[in-house]
Amino acid sequence: MFKRNKLTFKTVQKSGARHDDLLESFNNIEACIIYSRYIGHTYFIYELTQTLESILKPVLDREKRASLLDKDHNSNIWCFCLSSVDENNITTFANIAHEIGHIIFKKEKDDILIIRDQVLQEKIDTKFTNRALKLLNEYPKEKRLYINSVSTQLLFSLIEETCADVVGSILLGPTFLLSLNEFTWDVIGRKSENIWFIELEKERLNYPSIAFRKKCIKSLINYDSFLKGMKEISSLNKIDEMIDKYLKSETTETDRFLIKYDEELEKYLNNFMSEISDAFLLFAHRVYDYIINKYKKEIEEPDYSKIDDLIKRLSNKIPPNIVNDGTLLGQTANYSEILLSSYLSKIYTFYRSDGMNLEEKIKDLSIINKLTTKAIECTYMQNEYLKEKKKTIK
C-alpha cells in the first residue's frame, strides 16, 4: 500500500529521493518512507504506522490492521516532512539528516541507553550527586518533585536529539553543520541582516541549545581539519575565514547547554551546566563510535578537490552535478558534495566584499539555489539510469 515515494518529482521530493540514499547507507535499516510538504520552516519525522493504526482501530480488527500495515515485516512507515518554504533554498534540506537520526535512535534505543548509563557512571560521582541533592533539598517538596521529574524527562528527550545530531554529522559532515546554522539562524535572537536565511517559527524546548549543538557537531566532524581543507578551495579566496565568520557571528548565546525552559528549573540545572555539557559531549562521541561500528560506516573526509571542481561549475553558472574525472561523462557528484559546494558558494557570495552590490548578491544566491536543485535532480536521474543500465547489461 505504501511504497517509498522515490519517483515523485515535486521540488521537495527531488531532495527526498537523495535522502532515501542516505537512509539506505545504513545497510540493515528497514524503513518505508513517504514524503510530505510542511507549510513552514521546519523539518520533522513521525511514525505514520502509529497514526494509521489509531485511525484504523475503530474500523478494523487487529489482524487486518497488521496485514494492511505490513507489520509482519516489522518495517515502520515513516513520514518525512520537508519545509515547503525552503523549496527555493534546498540546501537547508540537509537538516533532514537529523530526522534520519530519529529512526536510528528508535532502532538502537536499548544500546544507546546503555551508553548513556556508562557515561553517567563515569561522569556523575558521589560528590556530584551529593551536591545535586543538597541543592534540590533547598526547594519546597512539590517543587522538588517537579524539578526532578521534568529534568529527567527533559534530559531524556535531549539524548534523542543529541543522537539525531550525531547521525546528521555522520551522514553529511560539515554540510550538516552549515545547514543547521542557517536553519537556526534566528532562534537565538539575532536580527536578520542576512539575505537568504528564513526565520524559525518558534523555539524548540526539548533541544540542547544551538551553541551546544554546534559545539558538539564541530567536535564530531573535526571542524579544524575541515577549515584546513578549505585552504584547498582555490576558487574561493579566504573561504575558511568566511565560514568561521558565518558560524560565529550569530552566536550571541554563551556556551549554555539548555535553552530557556523554565526559570526555576533552569536556575537549578545551571549549577551543573558544565558537567552536563561535558557528559553530553562524551555521550555524543560514544554514540558516534557505536553507530560507525554497528553499521560499518566509513567516514571519509570530503575530497576538497572535488568540491573545488563543483564550486567552479557553480561560479560559471553550471549545475554542480559532475566532478571532472578526465572522461567526458565525468563522475556523478554525491548529495553531500553538491550541498557543500552550494553552501560554500553561498557563504562566499554573501561575505565577499569586492564591490558586488546587494541586488547582485541576491540574484546570484537565487541562481545558486536553482542550480543546486537542478544538480540534485540530475544526479538522482544519472544514478537511476546507471542502475537500470547495469541491470539491462546483466
Added chain:
Amino acid sequence: MTTEPHGVLNADIILKLMRERELIITPILNLEQISGSGVDVRLGTSIIFPKKTYIGSIDITKETIINEKCRYFEKMRLKYHTPFTLHPNQLILGATFEYLSLPKYLHAQILSRSSYGRLGLIVATAVTIHPGYKGVLTLELCNLSDSPITLYPGMPVAQLVFYELSGGSVETNGSYLYSTEAELPGFLYEGSKDRWELRFWGEKEAKDKQENINP
C-alpha cells in the same frame, strides 16, 4: 575557433569542445546521444499547461497579463517513469532535462528528432539559441497528429545542432538565462524590455480603431 568555412559542427568537434569544457551539455547519460552532427536531448520533468479559460484572449499588450498569467497557465512536474498523454492539437511548454552552456562563438538550434516528428510531435517552434546562453531549453511541444502521443520524462525527443558564429563572439543577456525549468514568455513578467514597444503597437491599434469609429 576555426578558420574553416562556417557550418554545422560535426560530432568530433562537438566532443572536442565538450572535453575542453567550452561547450557544456549536462548531464549526458549516454555518449550515443552525440552523433552525426548533433546531440540528442531529453524531455525534462517541468511542464507548463496553457489552461482552457473563460477569460478572453491572451493580449500581451495589456499590463494586466502580468498578474493574470496564472489564470492562463499552470506549472506542473511530471513524474519519472509515468506516462503523460499529449492530445491532438494540444500545446504544452516543456523543458530539456539537459542544461546547456554555449560559448560566445557558437549559435545553436533545437529541432525535433525525425522519429518523433513522424509521429506528429513538434518540440520547438522558436528554435534559436543565442551564443553564450546558459540554462535548460524551453520546448513548445505540440501534437499535430490525430492520435494522442504518450510521452515520458527522459525521452530523447529533440536534438541540438551547433553553428560557429561568423564575425566573432557576441554577448547574450536574454531574460531566460540560467533557467532550470520551463519558462513562460518573457513579456508575461514585470520589467520586460519589450513592454513599451508592445504597448506602442497595442495603443496605436486601439487609437486607429477609435479613429475609425469616430472619424
